[in-house]
Structures are given as structure tokens and as C-alpha cells.
Ligand SMILES: Nc1ncnc2c1ncn2[C@@H]1O[C@H](COP(=O)(O)OP(=O)(O)O)[C@@H](O)[C@H]1O
């Protein structure tokens with residue numbers, strides 16, 4: 001395997017009964033890359049992420065994450081990844097600081113580095129002043145940064161972010177993306193899903209997913225060029241409409 005790749009996916013498929021949620025997709029993600037998943041609701045993005053996090057078994061195909069097989073080396077994979085799910089898991093009866101302490105414990109961060117790590121993260125995410133607050137009292141943008149913090153406390157090589165900024169105001173989204181770019185610049189690989197075009201535009205590469213199929217994979221500029229569209233939003237809509245037409249033609 002090429003050492004420059006963090007994630008290598010080959011013919012990955014997930015079926016739920018007779019329904020195919022993810023259909024034979026293949027792609028590679030380089031170390032430090034920000035890789036975007038773009039696709040309508042129900043396209044199969046979360047299902048793919050859950051397979052790559054070794055939470056869900058593939059029906060067929062394979063993938064390695066940080067060099068480990070998602071089917072056979074689940075524990076090795078889990079140690080090296082951070083996962084911020086769509087319904088991220090914060091404990092509402094614990095303060096910001098206690099939530100971080102809890103995750104530091106779960107990830108067995110050595111006690112002698114725990115305090116420093118926590119302070120660094122609070123600083124990076126500008127949450128120092130909120131550390132005694134309960135999550136329920138926090139605006140969504142800040143809650144999201146806390147969830148990110150909990151997901152990266154163990155300095156994972158790869159971070160999966162599933163719609164991390166849904167419902168968050170533009171200033172908070174900008175701050176969140178500045179953190180993401182900082183992580184990528186220091187070598188962390190990021191796989192992120194988003195419906196916001198300004199965010200997806202900041203990815204190094206994007207894969208467009210529709211009905212479980214990977215229908216395009218390129219840089220934002222490459223996708224715009226391929227679709228012969230004026231911007232990413234138009235390209236996205238044009239490519240999806242084209243797929244819908246094909247699907248209906250096949251059904252008629
Ligand atoms: N556990 C499950 N059982 C049955 N169907 C599922 C399950 N999880 C997801 N699906 C279906 O798989 C498809 C893809 O879902 P998902 O990966 O969540 O899409 P996305 O994240 O792109 O919105 C959807 O049609 C969804 O209803």
C-alpha cells in the first residue's frame with residue numbers, strides 16, 4: 001500500500017436487506033487531505049462513514065483506515081480516528097470541562113499530559129471562558145466546537161465529521177473551518193460531509209454521492225469544469241439532476 005494514503009476504499013458496499021445503501025464505491029484519501037462528501041439526504045454518506053469507523057460491517061468490499069483493515073482490525077482503526085457523528089454525544093449534565101475530561105478518560109490519555117492537552121484544545125477552540133458551562137446553555141456553534149474537541153482529544157490521525165456545522169451561524173462555521181484547516185495543515189486527514197457549498201469549496205477534493213453511488217470525484221474546480229457549470233452549487237445540482245434523469249429513464 002502507498003504510505004501517502006490514510007484511507008483506501010475498494011468496492012465498498014452496504015446492503016440493508018434487499019436495499020443497497022452504499023453501492024460498490026472506491027476512493028483513496030491522502031494524508032492531511034480535507035476530503036468532502038457531498039450528496040442529498042439518504043445518499044449513503046453516513047453509512048459509508050460508519051463503515052470506515054468500523055462501527056458497521058460492510059456487506060462486501062474492503063477498506064483500510066490508517067493502514068488497518070476496517071473488517072478485521074476494528075480496535076486498531078478506532079484508536080486512530082476521531083468521529084463526530086450527526087447526533088454528537090455530549091453529556092448535558094456535565095460541564096464543558098467535565099465532558100472533555102470524560103473523553104480524555106475514555107481514550108486513556110495519560111494523566112501527566114491530560115491537563116495540558118485540555119488547555120490547548122480549549123484555547124484552540126476558544127472555549128476557555130465557557131469551561132464551567134453546561135452544554136445545554138451553549139449556542140449550537142460552541143456546542144459543535146466542544147463536540148469536535150471531544151472527538152480529537154486523543155490526537156487521531158483521521159477525523160470523520162458528519163454534518164458538523166448543520167444549523168450553525170456563519171461566524172461559528174468559519175471558526176470551525178479554521179480549526180479544520182489547522183488540523184489538516186498539521187497532517188490530520190479530514191473526511192467531512194456538509195450541505196454548505198462555501199464549506200465544500202474549501203475541501204481539497206470532493207466525492208459526489210447519489211443513491212449509494214459515487215458519481216464524481218475531483219477538486220471543487222475539477223467538478224465545476226466537468227459539469228460545465230458556473231459554480232459548485234450549479235455543478236452539484238446539474239450532476240444530480242442528470243443522475244435522476246438516468247434513473248427514471250431506466251425505470252420507464
Ligand atoms: N440501519 C439501517 N437500516 C435500514 N436502512 C438504513 C439504515 N441506515 C441507513 N439506512 C438507509 O440507507 C440510506 C442511506 O442513509 P445514510 O447513509 O444515512 O444517508 P446520508 O447520510 O447520505 O443522508 C437511506 O435510505 C437510509 O434510510
Ligand SMILES: [Mg+2]
Nearest residue numbers: 045046086162
Ligand atoms: Mg447522514
